[in-house]
Amino acid sequence: MQIKIISVGKTKEKYLQSGIQIYLDRLKHYGRIEYIEGKAPKGFTGAAQQRKAECDWIAKKTGKDDFVILLDENGRHHTSRSFAKQLNQWMSHLSQPICFVIGGAYGFDEAIRSRAQYTLSLSKMTFSHQMIRLIFTEQLYRAFTILAGQSYHND
Numbered sequence: 001m002q003i004k005i006i007s008v009g010k011t012k013e014k015y016l017q018s019g020i021q022i023y024l025d026r027l028k029h030y031g032r033i034e035y036i037e038g039k040a041p042k043g044f045t046g047a048a049q050q051r052k053a054e055c056d057w058i059a060k061k062t063g064k065d066d067f068v069i070l071l072d073e074n075g076r077h078h079t080s081r082s083f084a085k086q087l088n089q090w091m092s093h094l095s096q097p098i099c100f101v102i103g104g105a106y107g108f109d110e111a112i113r114s115r116a117q118y119t120l121s122l123s124k125m126t127f128s129h130q131m132i133r134l135i136f137t138e139q140l141y142r143a144f145t146i147l148a149g150q151s152y153h154n155d
Contacts, residue, residue: 002097004034005137006061008054008104010132011037023137037133038062047106055109058101066099068116070108071136073126075119080153083120084143100140102132109126 011017020035027033038061041053062068067090078086086154090098101121113119122135145152 001092001094002032002034003140004036004062004097005102005133005140006036006038006058006098006099007102007129007133008038008057009129010039011133013130015089016130016134019134020137023134023141024093026141027137027144030148033140035137036060037042048109050104051106051109052111054104054106055072058103058112059115062099062101062115063097065096067094067118068099068101068112069120070113070116071100071102071132072108072119073120073121073124075121077121077124080136080139080142081146083139084146087140087143088147100136102129102136 011020024033024035026103041050041057044050082152087098101108101116103112108116122132122139127135142153
């Protein structure tokens with residue numbers, strides 16, 4: 001199973017880059033994980049134009065058959081265990097790549113929302129997009145350790 005993590009914008013903070021890399025390295029033991037960060041399109045005068053430009057960039061990074069999951073504050077909430085269970089269901093029933101998408105500061109354009117098969121929220125709180133990249137890679141790693149019965153996660 002291939003999993004892609006696509007993120008609009010670059011992680012600038014070194015400590016976050018290091019943390020993301022730690023979890024990406026750990027995730028290699030569980031499958032093919034592709035991590036894609038892109039420079040956020042610039043030069044647009046409004047939020048709608050910015051979202052559209054980001055949507056176009058995201059569309060270039062996703063395959064037409066990818067199972068697209070948006071990370072969005074209005075998505076479904078999970079505990080770590082229920083996310084692991086949901087991930088396991090996707091991996092068991094899907095043959096196409098699973099693609100998690102972290103959008104820009106203005107959220108997602110309607111075109112990518114209508115393309116997505118699932119919307120996931122990591123918290124009711126707001127975090128910077130740089131931090132979400134680290135939080136999500138850690139949660140993905142946690143989900144795999146739960147599925148493998150490893151001792152990383154404590155209830």
